[in-house]
Amino acid sequence: MAYPYTHEKETRVLSRGFGDPATRTLAGWKALEGYEGLRKALGMSREEVVETVKSSGLRGRGGAGFPTGVKWSFMPKEKKGPHYLCCNADESEPGTFKDRELLRWTPHQVIEGCLIGAYAMQAEHVYIYCRGEFFEAVQVLAKALEEAYAANLVGEDILGSGVSIDVTIHSGAGAYICGEETALMNSLEGRRGLPRIKPPFPAAVGAFGKPTTINNVETLAAIPHILRHGGEWYRQWGTERSPGTKLFCVSGHVKLPGNYELPLGFPMKELIYDVCGGFHEGRSLKAVIPGGSSVPLMNAEECESCTLDYEGVVKAGSMLGCASVIVMDDTANVVKQVRRMVDFYAHESCGQCTPCREGTQWTARILKRIETGKGTEEDLDTLLELGVQMTGTTICVLSDSAAAPVASSIAKFRDDYLALIRRGERVGAA
């Protein structure tokens, strides 16, 4: 068995080279028809490339799920100065580890996607903003980029097409918030990684004040395949509104956690019990966080009929996000898990907006108090009200993300909270 875990139900398009060191090299990637998508794109007009991506229905894989082709079309048609494309490789959402794998196994896939995107949006420069902790991934990527430059796939007059695109790898300094696209641009410019107010949107005023588009690694990795085979081909997987395949990062209490590439719309139960091998002996499903730590928790009942596409997860009461499925069995203490998530957000808040700066910390402290048996039932009301104050009131959505698991866990797992509160009361009385 190659890559840590594979399963016959997988549809390995993006992850085809996972586990094979050969795909890290230019030759290995070319053996998988690598750079054919780029060659084809360069033979098309820019508009045709954007139309092809639009027709595929590809949606942003960073979490928001915004249609990629539409996003690309927001860039100015008439070029008045530099345009930039940023590849967002600052993958830091707790539970997410797909971009890291794409970068360290298939760096050329990402570079090719970047080049096609840059061509479509007339960007002369691509910045791949990598998470600071991605040490190995950056090394692999840098080596691949060197090879690509040497083969004239990047740089001046790419493959004799007259198109010139440079690619720069930029390592972050270790802040979750720099994965937020406007904070990413600030960080890239050498400023503090603080999200910017929108408007203006990046497509108008982005990195270095120029029109910029920011795409996730997985989004860009899908682009070469779509260009090579066409938009319709991509639609053979997934649902009408969520086409294509998606990498699911499964972690937590399953026998076989890992990265699995599945068509969107795949049933959640099948993912947990079949693909990931289900739970250990005597354990059962308690909760699932389907899209990284910033989406609402789901209880076992909600997982029952949930399908893993953007609409399906919303229907089941949460969000697909970046498809980082964190599975908890009945041994998990939901309060502790939520507290750890909120601690993370409190630590990673940039500190600009008051509701986030103060709210994440306050929420974390209340949760800690409850966890250590010093909570009261009133605290739950306070937590919910703080959550309301922290939602939709800030520049970016970090504070919304911190509030979501708190509110959903109190609604769905109130008994876990009450048990800790009552036990604390009993201990206090004794």
Place this chain on the structure above:
Amino acid sequence: MPENAKNPDTVTLTIDGQELTVPKGATLLQAAEAMGTRVPHYCYHPGLSAPAQCRLCLVEVEGAPKLQPSCVTMAQDGQVVHTQSESARTMRTGVLEFYLANHPLDCPICDQSGECEFQDYVHAEGPKRGRSREPKRVFGRDDFGGDVLFYGDRCVMCTRCVRYMNEVARDPRLTVVERGNRSVIDTFFEEGLNGSPFHGNIVDICPVGALVSKDFLHKARAWDLDRTPSICPNCSQGCNIDLNVRDNQVQRFKPRSNLDVNEHWMCDYGRHRYHWLNRSDRLDTPRIREGGEWVDRGWTEILEELSQRLESGERPVTAVASPFASNEDLAALRALVDHLGGGRIVFRSRRAEDEIPLPGFPTLTRRRDLAPNRKGAEILGMERVGDDEGSGGLESEMGKGGVLLVLGDELADLGPDFGAQADLFVYLGSHPTPTQAAHLQLPVTTFAEQEGTFTNHEGRVQRFWPGLQPVGSSRPAWLILGALLARLAEREPPTRADQAFLHAAEVTPAFQGLSYETLGTRGALVNDPVPLPGA
């Protein structure tokens, strides 16, 4: 308004049920301010960029999916805005509660108490009681260098100070270190703000007591201070200020906004030179020298005596004035000298080696002339003598055989014999002088004790108001000299400063057309501004 009558440079919107028209590009916060509604805010300041991060100024805009930050949302035609709606008020209360979760509530020992925007907002719209039971974050106190102390626990992280140093002072010495709840304002190196010439302004723009002035620390409570609009007397820029006075002592200068002169700022040089106004060695009684001894006299008596002596024969007249005297004072001196047959009036003033411009608003520059009214003196035909230290230029035999009038110049560099050869030597001043030769000593008020005007370096005539009680029986020089001239010329004396100004305006072409009404609180340029030589 019919469609075709629409002015393209304005937008019309509705705020809290009231329709109003504002210039295009105005933000909702500015539009609300224009109709007298203050939307609470911290990070927004009219002189700085708006990062929209305090989230206190969120208002409801009909049709928008969520509350909008009014400091960066542009007013648009047909917009319907609610600043007092349930959702906006709930949000504000919530944000204030977030601040309260970590605020030390040390108002009893906080310098800002009484003029604190956090106190004001919490009293107006804060939660009845904070719900936080958690321990508060503690940063403690830090010396930022210069005149500034930082109390981190009181900080609301509005970053006005950081942006001011970056954007206006263009001397980026402050930054936010760490992130999230651990964010704190700090300096980069040990020298901190030392030597940055405009850093005092960060104390003024700090909405809370996080940045306080060492000079003012624990000197007075905000509610004990009387605030009087005035003009900074320490250079010819003429920054608009407020005198903050308690117990008839100036406690500090605070800049007053005037977009034509100093925007919202003032320099540290000017800010910290107010102590001379509190000097206790003052002349407080009109005195006359009789047989080598000083004898106190009442004003009527002494003016009668003086007018008789002045009328006792034609003599050459010489006068020494001061660029710290108001236009009214100087004009009254000019009128008296002219009545007595005319004569030379000189003044001395200090000049600095360099100008110190404020890079983000270079209209405001600490000028080389370190006096508020050199321009006014020159408009009134007075001549600068002496060196850049404000000394020299006067000979001890000055006024020999004639009348010597000194107004406001302490003659500190001159010996006891100065003016001894004058036939009649009248010293009008607020402070004692080393010279022993004067025949009469008439106590006058400082600018801070009287109403009047100064003319700044560009010829802007600006009013100031009395913030201090006069010492003893000192009087404004224009009142004394006006009364004297009235006796000599048998005319009505001015009894108010505005009349004194009009008297001056009648005979001084540059001041013509100006009056206290037209000057208002912003001042106005003289009709024919004369550039200062060497300025």
